[in-house]
Amino acid sequence: MMRQPPPPRIKLLKLETERFILRSLTPADASERWASWLADPEVMGPVNTAPRSMTREDLARYTQRFDQQTRLLIGIFDRETKLHIGLYQIDVNPHHRTAKLNVIVGDKDFWGRKVVLETRAALLDHLFRSGVEKVIGSPLARNFPAVFNYKAQGWRLEGIMKGQVRHMHSNARLDQYEFGLLKDEWIALKKKAGA
Secondary structure, three states, rough: OOOOOOOOOOOOOEEEEOOEEEOOOOOOHOOOHHHHHHHOOHHHHHHOOOOOOOHHHHHHHHHHHOOOOOOEEEEEEOOOOOOOEEEEEEEEEEEEEEEEEEEEEHHHHHOOOOOHHHHHHHHHHHHHOOOOOOEEEEOOOOHHHHHHHHHHHHOOEEEEEEEEEOOOOOOOOEEEEEEEEEEEHHHHHHHHHHO
């Protein structure tokens, strides 16, 4: 029998980029600020999630659903002000060595400031160093900023899932894109960019 390499080992995370800090979220990070994003239709609409009212206690309990090994909840913090401005949810499949990313930038003052491109690059480096071999993103086709960011970062559009999900209010069927990025492709993209 062929011996399998060990599964990816993701640890509690703390990464820094030029402008941001990424770190695992804990119950202590629950805040009214974070809750306000979840209640904002403009923030939640692009990810097709109905706005909802959550207390700090609800958010603290929510953070405990993540084992920070195969289910990670990562906060995005502005380096200068230390303000919590967004988050990533990452689901790692140890057997297949894949990770699926979802991101929300909740603080609208940071929209259009390339937060996702900068922070996701650091997460990709970390995940690939940790044993993940492919990363996947599945934005709605109508989420134009997300689609733009995947394409700008060099991800491959692997498929269009027609009518994959229902709209949260109208029940209309929405298309979803499947983007993928292999470790070797990421290394080649960085080399080409001179990073």
